[in-house]
Amino acid sequence: MSDESGAHDIxxxxxxxxxxxxxxxxxxxxxxxxxxxxxxxxxxxxxxxxFLVMLTHRSLPVPIRFVGEALEGAARPIGGENDGYVQLEDEQADRERARALAATVRRGEATGPSGRAQAAGRP
Known part of the structure; x- marks a missing residue:
């Protein structure tokens, strides 16, 4: 993302x-x-x-991910270690993070001094 709020993302x-x-x-x-x-x-x-890096997305079948990983290795010197500029959003991972955070909040583990939930697992 370009900034914390994602204001420049579409x-x-x-x-x-x-x-x-x-x-x-x-x-x-x-x-x-x-x-x-x-x-x-x-x-x-x-x-x-x-776009070649997107072929490694976990929602794709294993043979396609294998080819994607091989192509990603070939493209690595070009893109370095940076995030992709065009990404396939991983909605399943976002849902899993949200469920884990909700479970943590229900257990009372993620509350700060004010009693409000703290964001867990986010950069």
Whole structure:
């Protein structure tokens, strides 16, 4: 996300897009291509890297995830360790975190000095 509130993120179906980072990433690839710094096949691969990483999403079948992990390994030098700029949102993980937080609050483990629930498991 671009900031804590996600003010610059947009949702398109199951995709969550960080607009400023996406513009920078894909715009940079376009500028490098336009200036002749990279050849078109390499620019396509670099531009496709965030989408190749999405093939590792846990909701996909194992054979597709295997191929996705192999492609992610090939693309790792391009994207480094950063989060993807276009991500497939993991709604199941969000629901699991919410259930775990609700269970913790019910047990009274996540209350602060004011008695209000504290956010647990969030960066």
């Amino acid at each position: 949702r398109v179906g199951p995709f969550l897009i960080d607009v400023p980072r996406s513009i920078g990433y894909f715009g940079g690839v376009g500028v490098a291509l336009a200036l002749g710094l990279v050849d078109p096949p390499l620019a396509v691969f670099i531009g496709a890297a965030p």
